Amino acid sequence: MTDQDRNPSDREGGTALKRAISGKLLYVFVLGDVLGAGIYALIGEVAGEVGGAVWVPLLVALALAMLTAASYAELVTKYPRAGGAAVFAERAFGVPLVSFLVGFCMLAAGVTSAAGLALAFSGDYLTVFLDVPAVPAAVVFLVLVGLLNARGVQESMRANLVMTCVEVSGLVLVVVLGAIVLGRGDGDASRVTQFPEGVSAGSAVLAAAVLAYYSFVGFETSANMAEEVRDVRRVYPKALFGALLTAGAVYVLVGLAASVVLAPDELASSSGPLLAVVQASGVGIPDQVFSAIALVAVANGALLTMIMASRLVYGLAEERLLPPVLSRVLPRRRTPWVAIVVTTVVAIGLTLTGDLATLATTVVLLLLFVFLSTNISVLVLRRDHVEHDHFTAPVVLPVLAIASCVLLLWQQEAGTWLRAAIMLAVGVVLYLLARVTRTSTAETPGR
Template identity: 40%
Template sequence: MAANTETDELKRVFGLPTLVIYGVGDILGAGIYAVVGKIAGLSGGLVWAAFIVAMVVASMTALCYAELGSRLPKSGGVAYFIHTAFGIDWLSTLVGWLMFCTCIVSMATLSRAFAGYVNAIAPGIPDWSIVLALFAGLTFINFRGMKESSLLNIICTTLEVSGLIVVIVVASAFLAGGGANPPVVNPNVTSTPIGWTAVIQGAALAFYAFIGFEDIVNVAEEVKNPQRNVPIAILLSLGIAGVIYILVSWLAVQVFDPATLAASKAPLLDVVARAQPKFPAAIFTIVAAFAVLNTALLNFITSSRLLFGMSREGLLPGWLGRLHPDRSTPYRTFLVILPLAIGLAVSGTVQVLAGATATLILIMFALVNLSLIAIARREPHPAGFRVPLFVPAIALVLNLVLVAFASNDSRLLGLGFMAVGVVLVVLQSGLNKGRMAG
């Protein structure tokens, strides 16, 4: 029998239903459980409008991803799109680095959130030990392969969606019984004035909750019939998540006034507790923990496939582009991902860094919009999914508008990540020139 050897072919294990579940699980994740209160603090009772604005902006870029995922169904995602559009290695490497940063920062942030949920039902366990245990489990699942990861994703997605259904059901019953008249008002906090500026500021934060649909293109090489299934999965996933977000956010500000919701550390848990005091708080806490775990897993998968794809395109060292001979997983990328994610998680700075995630994503989405414009002008008649050229143009403008409404701290942190990326690009360029000279 021939010995196993390393391969560079990923297994196609995703059909359309499992790909949609993957996308919904990635988008829903921990976002709605964490940020709905903060958005209410910015947009007041119009928190649902902030989610609608964010969904519109996300939908325009999702259409761009749908076409690019149909045209170029390869691992590497945004970095591969930009490299195909412009053929500039340093730009592709820089964008890939920024995308990688968003995944790593998100993983670190979510691991700390997971530790918080665990401590809510098992106090006294050190955060760092919970973080390490979480990453050990995620590494094992990711190493085992996409089938195992997809199974865990399905379980976690079912739980997190169930948690949001609980919010919808108990809050709806509460309102039907007249519980929202009058709303509970916290005398220790003040309401935020409502206006379009406040709504757009809320949308800039709400955009964080929609992050995830772009990850679908990173597993395109593991999808059956990707030219058809990738675009459909992107649009279905975003639509399902958006409807749930809008409904949950509207119900939340009916149960609690926006100022009280903004002051809550666990807004949806508090909504459930007021709407149905008999519902076991521990069960909802466990559901929220699984939602956080799911998003962390999907960020891990995305970051590993991103490094793998960039390596195969010659944008990163070639040793990252090899797969395990038995599991067909990009296991070497774990050696880069884990130290960075764990280091950020235990440093205690991830909460500050999380604010830059949406800004970085919006900047990268703007570059994706430009990439589609360039590719569509060069090759105007693709065989698969297609959108009119004005769609990426409008998406570009909308993404930049939301960047303008992001906080100053978020923009400064984004510039910091970009500066580190520039340094890495220069170093990689120097290494490449050295190899050519040798």
């Protein structure tokens, strides 16, 4: 039997997909997913919670993200054809509704994240070029993203590399400017150890860590690349942990630089906090240059997130886990137009329900459910032995990861829980509608 005669799943080491992603490209992919939009938008909100010690919750958030990353490293290398947290949940629990809700949490988090990024896009960074009200600008931005999505936007690893370089350049610039300000004696290094008065340091760090955690999410999407990575069992853990550590180092340095240059209240009062740092440095960099970098980072994050969300809706509809109407595509463009319209409308609605910090904590809450499921799954699946070698996390790591998820969930406010509960309730209703549709279709004569 020739290679052409074999089942496609037998090729390329057990997959029909081409294994074209090296360890270095995977590292860049993960780094590009983690770096960028979150830190550009949220460092001011973090400063509002923790004062000048912005770097502390960023470091705590990195440590918490690394715990869950260890569970992803084990499951992806153990089941290299798995499609992410929903598939891990299916393997571990065997309950379709649970698996669906894990996937739906990913979807809801993506749409909510796009809404938050739209608000970040329409803030001080955009004001440098165009002075317009924030919410209407966010709505227009999301409509434009939806139109681009419907047109058929395709992202490649090279494009991701370019965008990552743009995003990193802005963050490195902030670090360099912080060093320049400190070197000439204009900065205040004492601020980096100052916490808000009247609040315990522990409470301030935990509250800020919930926001800072948003800056590290994105690494979980790399689980979907497993079938396209060469030697995934060897390179995936290195790329995952390496990218997270790199992002964490950059974030900590940015946090230190921002605190040296500006007081916490000045950072917190700006919707473009890193632009405020660049302006306060007095180096003479045009506002338009840095604002353009920030807008590219935020817009790219929102666009990629909405592409992911609409394709996830389309895929769930194709599997009849969501109503079939959501799988309709444009005849010429072959893009899922109904899914794009629905996700865009939902994102627009979410921009009207809260500010950036509120939406960011909602994203974190939804993803914490996903991470909690994955961390439990890695322990449940320890009894499932496979023949090949794979990364194995020390058992204490998923246990600590579960505890960290519970801790961060405990920090969420009632309004955030309510918003997430409404989204999950909508998901359950859609799931039940899809089941009714499948049942009625199966019972129809001639089908």
